[in-house]
Amino acid sequence: MAKMHVKMTVNGGEVEALAEPRTLLIHFLREQLSLTGPHVGCDTSHCGACTVDLDGKSVKSCTVFVAQANGASVTTIEGIANADGTLHVLQEMFREHHGLQCGFCTPGMITRAYRLLQENPNPTETEIRYGISGNLCRCTGYQNIVKAIRAAADQLSGKKEAAE
Amino acid sequence: MIPAAFDYHRPASLDDAVKLLAQYGDEARVVAGGHSLIPMMKLRLAQPGHLVDLQDIAALKGIKDTGAGFEIGAMTTQREIIQSAALTAACPILKEAAEQIADPQIRYCGTLGGNVANGDPGNDMPAIMLALDAVYLAKGPAGTRELKARDFYESAYATKLKEGEILTTIRIPKPPAGHGSAYVKQKRKIGDYATAAAAVVLTMSGGKCASAAVSLTNVGDTALFAAAAGAALVGSSLDQAAIDKAVQAAVGIAQPSKDTRGPVDFRKSVAGVMVRRAIEAAAKRAR
Numbered sequence: 001m002a003k004m005h006v007k008m009t010v011n012g013g014e015v016e017a018l019a020e021p022r023t024l025l026i027h028f029l030r031e032q033l034s035l036t037g038p039h040v041g042c043d044t045s046h047c048g049a050c051t052v053d054l055d056g057k058s059v060k061s062c063t064v065f066v067a068q069a070n071g072a073s074v075t076t077i078e079g080i081a082n083a084d085g086t087l088h089v090l091q092e093m094f095r096e097h098h099g100l101q102c103g104f105c106t107p108g109m110i111t112r113a114y115r116l117l118q119e120n121p122n123p124t125e126t127e128i129r130y131g132i133s134g135n136l137c138r139c140t141g142y143q144n145i146v147k148a149i150r151a152a153a154d155q156l157s158g159k160k161e162a163a164e
Numbered sequence: 165m166i167p168a169a170f171d172y173h174r175p176a177s178l179d180d181a182v183k184l185l186a187q188y189g190d191e192a193r194v195v196a197g198g199h200s201l202i203p204m205m206k207l208r209l210a211q212p213g214h215l216v217d218l219q220d221i222a223a224l225k226g227i228k229d230t231g232a233g234f235e236i237g238a239m240t241t242q243r244e245i246i247q248s249a250a251l252t253a254a255c256p257i258l259k260e261a262a263e264q265i266a267d268p269q270i271r272y273c274g275t276l277g278g279n280v281a282n283g284d285p286g287n288d289m290p291a292i293m294l295a296l297d298a299v300y301l302a303k304g305p306a307g308t309r310e311l312k313a314r315d316f317y318e319s320a321y322a323t324k325l326k327e328g329e330i331l332t333t334i335r336i337p338k339p340p341a342g343h344g345s346a347y348v349k350q351k352r353k354i355g356d357y358a359t360a361a362a363a364v365v366l367t368m369s370g371g372k373c374a375s376a377a378v379s380l381t382n383v384g385d386t387a388l389f390a391a392a393a394g395a396a397l398v399g400s401s402l403d404q405a406a407i408d409k410a411v412q413a414a415v416g417i418a419q420p421s422k423d424t425r426g427p428v429d430f431r432k433s434v435a436g437v438m439v440r441r442a443i444e445a446a447a448k449r450a451r
């Protein structure tokens with residue numbers, strides 16, 4: 001089957017490539033662009049390990065064809081850290097509050113939490129739990145993930161106040 | 165899981181999309197949010213040769229308040245439904261149902277049109293459309309048809325939509341101000357389809373139930389409109405006896421199959437509990 005020419009912005013940079021339309025976005029990112037941060041956990045749209053940000057929405061990249069993402073802007077965990085290479089507050093808080101154990105769910109979890117805080121900078125614990133309900137973690141029991149996201153929200157809003 | 169190969173099309177207008185469907189016949193399939201279709205393609209339960217992506221068609225997007233009701237573009241996502249203050253103010257059951265569908269990631273992608281056109285008895289929106297007496301507009305090569313949701317569903321994955329037609333708009337009449345509604349769903353976990361779920365929309369007048377619509381999700385080949393259950397409530401004060409009668413009528417038409425969600429009798433019993441809770445919640449919310 002004919003390959004198509006795809007063009008998208010990935011982590012702020014322009015990317016052009018040839019790919020079969022049926023290629024799943026997760027495979028395109030991992031295998032063609034060597035962005036192995038987003039993981040394949042379940043391959044059945046349940047676990048959220050493959051979560052990336054697509055035009056401002058959190059999506060499961062195992063359930064999106066590269067053809068559908070043609071022309072879009074994609075952010076993966078590789079694009080979350082600050083431009084100077086220091087960790088994003090969310091990454092820092094996951095480390096600080098033990099929001100990860102094996103780390104398999106973490107790229108998806110942080111990418112999802114990033115969008116959640118963009119939309120709701122001051123979420124309650126219930127809102128955090130509902131907001132990350134599409135991401136499964138087999139290790140932590142979620143408690144420290146919720147703590148980390150809440151702590152990141154505090155830091156981010158504190159920063160904003162300080163800048164104002 | 166790698167789906168079979170296909171040619172990809174992304175038409176910019178509805179007319180172009182209809183033309184593509186006419187050109188490729190039963191080889192073609194439209195993709196909206198893709199969150200029912202792509203899992204099926206990955207399992208190779210669906211193998212369309214041509215995929216027609218509706219994402220660029222502006223005419224399929226947006227929520228319009230027409231006074232008497234709403235016209236919702238088929239490509240409106242579940243998330244956009246949750247976020248529409250106008251929709252929630254006039255017709256809160258839409259948000260209540262959308263919030264119980266899948267998870268946040270899937271609600272960013274999944275569309276109302278895809279959810280009601282899919283024909284999976286596990287989808288939640290069809291029952292809401294039955295309760296609200298919605299009308300679907302379908303466009304094909306011969307023009308646009310209006311299809312009542314209550315006549316739309318034939319059996320699992322079989323609907324009145326003909327090959328080559330695109331569902332463009334969902335037309336929802338506004339329930340009267342002061343109505344009460346509820347969608348109550350039993351599921352095993354986030355992201356699971358219902359073991360059973362029930363939608364209720366009712367109005368009260370002078371302490372008596374003036375109108376009532378009851379429908380069920382995932383306890384039959386299609387979503388089910390329980391006309392007799394609604395009729396059992398009308399004229400009553402929503403007392404226990406009337407609610408018992410309605411529950412019995414609704415469970416009477418439920419024909420769930422035995423699956424990982426439980427045996428037939430269990431799922432029927434859950435359906436009854438869902439109907440009872442939905443009636444009680446709707447009654448509390450009605451003025």
Ligand SMILES: Cc1cc2nc3c(=O)[nH]c(=O)nc-3n(C[C@H](O)[C@H](O)[C@H](O)COP(=O)(O)OP(=O)(O)OC[C@H]3O[C@@H](n4cnc5c(N)ncnc54)[C@H](O)[C@@H]3O)c2cc1C
Nearest residue numbers: 045196197198199200201266274275277278279287288331
């Ligand atoms: C893990 C998981 C859990 C889920 N849980 C639930 C749940 O609890 N409740 C629920 O209701 N859904 C659930 N879903 C399904 C999800 O809500 C889907 O997004 C939705 O059913 C279909 O919408 P879509 O826009 O993704 O449609 P698609 O997958 O793009 O399309 C579905 C079907 O409808 C057809 N179609 C789509 N749009 C049109 C149109 N405009 N005109 C004609 N035909 C059209 C397509 O050709 C296809 O056959 C779940 C999905 C996943 C992956």
Ligand code: FES
Nearest residue numbers: 041042043048062
């Ligand atoms: S790998 Fe995509 S949701 Fe699990």
Ligand code: FES
Nearest residue numbers: 101103137138139
């Ligand atoms: S840290 Fe191991 S799955 Fe979440």
